[in-house]
Amino acid sequence: MMARIAILGTVVIALLAGGALYYLQVYAYYDDVSMNVEKVQLTSVVSSDPEGILFENVKAIDSNSSPLRYRSCFNTGMSLALLTETYEIYDDAEPRVAPRWFDCFDAKQIGADLEGGVAVAFMGNHDIQYGIDRVIAVYPDGRAFAWHQINSCGDVVFDGNPTPPECPPAPEGLN
Numbered sequence: 442m443m444a445r446i447a448i449l450g451t452v453v454i455a456l457l458a459g460g461a462l463y464y465l466q467v468y469a470y471y472d473d474v475s476m477n478v479e480k481v482q483l484t485s486v487v488s489s490d491p492e493g494i495l496f497e498n499v500k501a502i503d504s505n506s507s508p509l510r511y512r513s514c515f516n517t518g519m520s521l522a523l524l525t526e527t528y529e530i531y532d533d534a535e536p537r538v539a540p541r542w543f544d545c546f547d548a549k550q551i552g553a554d555l556e557g558g559v560a561v562a563f564m565g566n567h568d569i570q571y572g573i574d575r576v577i578a579v580y581p582d583g584r585a586f587a588w589h590q591i592n593s594c595g596d597v598v599f600d601g602n603p604t605p606p607e608c609p610p611a612p613e614g615l616n
Contacts, residue, residue: 468503471540477501481515481587483528483577484564490568492528495519496585498543506569509537513587514545519580525561534562534576537588551578551586571612572598 467610478499482491501513517524536548555560555578556559560565565575565587572595581586594608604611 468542470506471502471510472504474501474503475499478513481517481577482566484526484567486527486529500543502539502543504586508573509549509589509591511575511587511589512537512543512546515587516583517579517585517586518583521561521579524579529564531562531564531574531576533540534578535577535590536586537590546586554578554580567592571595584605
């Protein structure tokens with residue numbers, strides 16, 4: 442009888458711990474930052490500086506626990522033709538999966554549409570935080586999605602390797 446109670450207690454504790462871990466990973470650390478989005482920027486092909494673009498209907502989430510947790514969905518009134526002539530294309534865009542409850546952002550669909558040429562990815566902000574770029578995918582109908590992605594400098598430095606010569610110096614603590 443005591444063995445059954447011990448087994449039942451272990452199972453209950455494991456279920457509670459699993460439920461808590463799931464909640465912490467999927468819900469707890471995300472904040473709705475939709476009201477904090479003051480500008481959306483793309484990097485100009487002429488100046489190599491980020492420039493603000495027109496946007497509306499923003500839904501955005503972020504987390505202090507990781508710079509890669511940023512996701513947003515919005516609309517832009519700018520044509521895809523104007524955007525491709527004016528702003529830098531981001532060649533290796535890989536949308537990051539968002540939590541299921543953030544249903545406007547479907548990383549698999551965005552990724553497939555980028556590969557199929559249905560959408561175009563642009564450099565939003567290079568090194569929005571050291572080693573992290575903000576990437577923005579835009580569709581011809583004006584739908585747009587943003588996420589953070591590790592760039593080539595971050596990829597090397599975050600693995601614990603020395604900063605490559607073509608990269609800016611890494612902040613203290615990263616090397």
